[in-house]
Amino acid sequence: MIYGHDPRTGETVGAALPETDNAGVDMIVSAAAAAGQAWRSTPADERALALEAVADALSAHVDELWQLADEETALGEARLRGEVARTAGQFRLFAQVLRDGAYVEAIIDHADPSLTPPRPDVRRMKHALPGVVAVFSASNFPFAFSVAGGDTASALAAGCPVVVKAHPGHPNTSERVAKIVRNSLPYPDLLGLVQGMQAGIDLVKHPSVVAAGFTGSVAGGKAIQKLIDEREVPIPFFGELGSVNxxxxxxxxxxxxxxxxxxxxxxxxxxxxxxxxxxxxxxxxxxxxxxxxxxxxxxxxxxxxxxxxxxxxxxxxxxxxxxxxxxxxxxxxxxxxxxxxxxxxxxxxxxxxxxxxxxxxxxxxxxxxxxxxxxxxxxxxxxxxxxxxxxxxxxxxxxxxxxxxxxxxxxxxxxxNGWPTGVAVCWAMQHGGPWPAATTTHTSVGATAIDRWLAPTAYQDWPEALLPDELKDDNPLSIPRRVDGRLEV
Amino acid sequence: MIYGHDPRTGETVGAALPETDNAGVDMIVSAAAAAGQAWRSTPADERALALEAVADALSAHVDELWQLADEETALGEARLRGEVARTAGQFRLFAQVLRDGAYVEAIIDHADPSLTPPRPDVRRMKHALPGVVAVFSASNFPFAFSVAGGDTASALAAGCPVVVKAHPGHPNTSERVAKIVRNSLPYPDLLGLVQGMQAGIDLVKHPSVVAAGFTGSVAGGKAIQKLIDEREVPIPFFGELGSVNxxxxxxxxxxxxxxxxxxxxxxxxxxxxxxxxxxxxxxxxxxxxxxxxxxxxxxxxxxxxxxxxxxxxxxxxxxxxxxxxxxxxxxxxxxxxxxxxxxxxxxxxxxxxxxxxxxxxxxxxxxxxxxxxxxxxxxxxxxxxxxxxxxxxxxxxxxxxxxxxxxxxxxxxxxxNGWPTGVAVCWAMQHGGPWPAATTTHTSVGATAIDRWLAPTAYQDWPEALLPDELKDDNPLSIPRRVDGRLEV
Missing domain, CATH: 3.40.309.10 (Aldehyde Dehydrogenase; Chain A, domain 2)
Structure with missing residues (x-):
């Protein structure tokens, strides 16, 4: 069983929680994958509404959440209230990102028969990775880098279901947050939660998992990378590891x-x-x-x-x-x-x-x-x-x-002339850096964090009726696009 | 020694070329890294001119190049002339990409003291990866996916020096192309060439190498990934591997x-x-x-x-x-x-x-x-x-x-209603796909291939005098930017 602990006393607090066994991980990931099929094809503006519902629910539960987290982390009321607000704010930022639409990077090159060789009609946009995103929670942010943290918010925004491995530093807070988020989503299984170290290993090795996000130590990051190297199909690993700043x-x-x-x-x-x-x-x-x-x-x-x-x-x-x-x-x-x-x-x-x-x-x-x-x-x-x-x-x-x-x-x-602690959640933020600060060039904070969970598809001479709205000629979603080389806003 | 072979006869053709030994690889990579320091800070419009000079030089040498490559590949005049044209065209496309400027993804969020917590001024853009890009040439495209291929063109465009491991299928063509490109660049050492399998291993393990591009078999890709896993500092690996289409x-x-x-x-x-x-x-x-x-x-x-x-x-x-x-x-x-x-x-x-x-x-x-x-x-x-x-x-x-x-x-x-062979080199192309088609979600063909060699930097409350031109308030380069959440073209 897993217990939370009060750092002020070292004593256990909250309920005893079972570790998720291998069958449990498989069930949770499979349920997330199934929910993800519908989520993936949900229009961006509807996904935006769902993200805002999550933000509202987190804000509505702040009194309960900060107290629960304080028992398990001793981080105090002011910090934890602020962190819940930031966590809700992250979901709201990604709702904006979805409505803006530039995140799909829509590009249209119309056919040009005058070229040698003649160019077909080619259109490109990004879609959610086809599967489940695994997220490993951080110890030090029970909200903003945990169950409903930036990895989860950005992956849900992209159109991916998420299964989170809870950090043992705040297991009860993790369960409570998961319940609140699940109840706010159109398909509750879009967010799954697993507990225990072995569950984390089973999670990252699951064939339906297509990417992993991690915030933690260099040693922890290396251990997860090793598990990924052992997979039959490799997956991208977005780790934010140590940093001396x-x-x-x-x-x-x-x-x-x-x-x-x-x-x-x-x-x-x-x-x-x-x-x-x-x-x-x-x-x-x-x-x-x-x-x-x-x-x-x-x-x-x-x-x-x-x-x-x-x-x-x-x-x-x-x-x-x-x-x-x-x-x-x-x-x-x-x-x-x-x-x-x-x-x-x-x-x-x-x-x-x-x-x-x-x-x-x-x-x-x-x-x-x-x-x-x-x-x-x-x-x-x-x-x-x-x-x-x-x-x-x-x-x-x-x-x-x-x-x-x-x-x-x-x-x-x-x-x-400032100090590195405090990371603004905005369009321009870059929270990452050369190894070992991060495992890729992506950011885990800010609007562009969504890019980690997207992959481009090109459509060549594709029938208008089958094209996604983002790539139809009359631009029904009014999103920014590059058309025949020119960026149009 | 390494020899080219005529596929029509199986006989050796061209000069015998020495394998590059460990000291040679180190010398070539170090020279590239040194040249890269200046290249990295060369303004984008000057890099564009250099890319066009390379394109012109390749086009000017087409008569010589197709014949040399035909001896080593038997691909024939029409195909090889077309491939040289495409290869030059790739350099020209990246010159356009540089002048357009959107590739740096400039984002400016001005300070907002009204927020809780107050937001500092944050600005973000992408820069070249800080080091040398290793490129492994393909067998089947002696020009377009080799020494002066899309990996090289996009990496040079990004601001990175490149060292190519020649494919043993066309070693003399590789030497000749390298010479032409080096003579056209402002710093010839921006492009290095190594020959031989061991040289490829030494290359990808060199500490100054910060990323690798590869076009080849699944087995070859896995072998390079294994070498990368053994590095002290891991690097991104952009492999385009097998595909049944x-x-x-x-x-x-x-x-x-x-x-x-x-x-x-x-x-x-x-x-x-x-x-x-x-x-x-x-x-x-x-x-x-x-x-x-x-x-x-x-x-x-x-x-x-x-x-x-x-x-x-x-x-x-x-x-x-x-x-x-x-x-x-x-x-x-x-x-x-x-x-x-x-x-x-x-x-x-x-x-x-x-x-x-x-x-x-x-x-x-x-x-x-x-x-x-x-x-x-x-x-x-x-x-x-x-x-x-x-x-x-x-x-x-x-x-x-x-x-x-x-x-x-x-x-x-x-x-x-088309056929997959023939990949248009344009803004919207995506040449990649889920494993094993590619090792990442990036493309190796088309304008966005440049993104593989770039990493973002955020500047917080950074003095105007020290900001890159791309992020200065008055937008001296007139590039597309997102300012306070709005995309401006």
Missing amino acids: PVVVLPSAPVEGVATGFAGSLTLGVGQFCTNPGLMFVPENDELRKALVEAVEGTSGGPMLAERIRDGYLGGVERLGELRLLAEGKPGAGSWAVTPKVFTTELDTFAEKLPEIGEECFGPASIVVTYREISDLRSVLERLDGSLTATVHGADADEAGDVVEVLGRKAGRLIW | PVVVLPSAPVEGVATGFAGSLTLGVGQFCTNPGLMFVPENDELRKALVEAVEGTSGGPMLAERIRDGYLGGVERLGELRLLAEGKPGAGSWAVTPKVFTTELDTFAEKLPEIGEECFGPASIVVTYREISDLRSVLERLDGSLTATVHGADADEAGDVVEVLGRKAGRLIW
Whole structure:
């Protein structure tokens, strides 16, 4: 049986839930696949309405949901209310994406008999992948990256049914969210939920599964990729894995803002964000150093999401102990509580210890690396692994020099004078980055996340009566299309 | 040493070429990576001019090129002249794609402090993958899917340097094309060429390689995927593998047109196309059967591209020998020549022999499966592997019924009353399909093939001075963009 645990006490909370056995996984995936047949051919505007119904239902249940999730995650009311709102907002954004219609990337090339060889009429658009999407929930976002998270919302939007493997950190919250979503969908089986590690393995190996989404550790991502490699028919794997999120502070950056901003971003949610700033390069500057010590000492720790995650953090902090401790925050209260810790070293020493020292330590720990000249940074930044984000702080854009060019090849999102935690859910967001930040070039947040679950089809000399509405000559859905080479809006 | 061979005689032709050793591969990839640094930041309109220079150079050398390729492939003057024109045309299409600018998918979301939480300014566009693209040439297109083929053209267009592993079927043609392309590029090292199987292995394992393109067999594709799985940093693999390209002939289709069209498509280029119609479902109809026999008997074979390919065809034909021979063409002349063969069986027998009987036999061989009722087809089509194309012949769109829905999930391109060989190079083309037709949902032909070599970056509150021109507020490049949710052309 699977139990939720209260991170404040370490005690079990909520109902005991059975692990889904192999037959159960097969039943749930098959039911999702069957529901998916109808969903796939449901017009985009009707899918949009269904997504909005899910958003409404999640919002309507926020009082119950935040409390349930708080028992299992200790993330607190404000954060969890906000996360439910964001989760509902994600469904609403994808409803907009569907109504806009550009996501199908409709292209029409009319026949041209004057060419050599003559060109037939060719039309292209994207459709949902033909099968079930498997989603592996994250520990650290019980709503926004879990049962009704961005992977699920974008896959449902695309026209795919989804089966989610619940994260053991919040099994009861997962069951409740699944029930709410299922009740809001025109075909409840479009969303299935399985519990337990073996169920996750059975899920990703199921022949009806055509793609998988995952948010978690590099080790977890590698394990799922290995399972996929063993499949008879390979499937795409959209993993968002570890990330250290380097920050470069230029000499012109204001000392006070950097120190307080860094300490706040590092310790938000007990540092349990994949966008947490785990590495910061700062100029040698006693004033900045003093401000950083003061800011970090002003922070507090708290209970982490799971015992295993807490243990992972303690191991990571021990590893970083080979550097000097710059400052630590106040210890947090609770059974699985940890203390924020910031270590420091000089650029040369850091470079010597690469690549190991550059690996993510999940939680409120970071390394502050001091440099003498901005020009010293390039060769070290070049050796960093890929990250979800890279940040620059400075008052003068010209000062950044080479730094910007290197960081542009190392991260999916570049931030100026801000902090990486907090990912805006919008059309332009890119939440991904070079390996190991992500396994593909796709994003898991924002409007274009839908593209992961779509595949194009070209129709050659296809009868008008059989063409999808998106590709009919008179454009009955009024969507943006490229016609004979020209984009028409 | 590597030698070209004349398929008509089996004798070696052209110069003996050394295999590229490990140090040579490293030197070539490193030179490409260095040239790529400058290319990556070259404005799109300058890259477009360079692509057009390559196209001009290929066209200018067509007399020399077709003769060289004919010696190594025996594909003949008309086909090879046409293929050089297509190859040049691909470079010209990508020049258009670059000038159009939509390929970067520019999106701007201005800051919105009224939202909860407040939204920063976020802008997103795609850039070239940061490194070298490895391309594995195909046997059957010495120009259009080889050194200067669609993979190379689209990767150069994206802003990536390319290193090609030459196909042993046309090593001298490959060297000559590489020289012509290198001489036309602003940085010759943007295109590198390596020869030999071990060089291909070293290439795909090189740390500076960030993606690989491949056109070839399922076995070849699996071998490269395995090498990629062994890399420390995984890379995307865009493989176009085997395809049987099912054709469904409805009872309303005109007998004569189907028979001659089928025989022509099957035997074009000695059947050496990945889009070759290897499987056709026809109604039980004596007249059609007679017409098919007559049409196939009117065809002629010819020499295949390589001894290994010829042997593969003979093995495949032996495997198909468990069915009844419907008809065969005239034997071709030459050392590696083969004879077109068409086998036949009933739907039930075919279904019993799946999945093995549904595997591709590369060359001018096909299976004609007879059915009684259209409604019998669905369950059999459902069990076919993915293909690049699926074709329907009929006079009445309504007659197609379920067939169209199933085929839509089985192939990347759907064709009505046409034949799958001949792939139009245009904006709307999709040349790909479900596994094993392709390893991803991307296309290897047409304008959107560029997307394989691009990755998005989001810029958050990024200073105007450091933004790429594509994302500056006043849109200096006049490209299509989505601004605050609205697509602007």
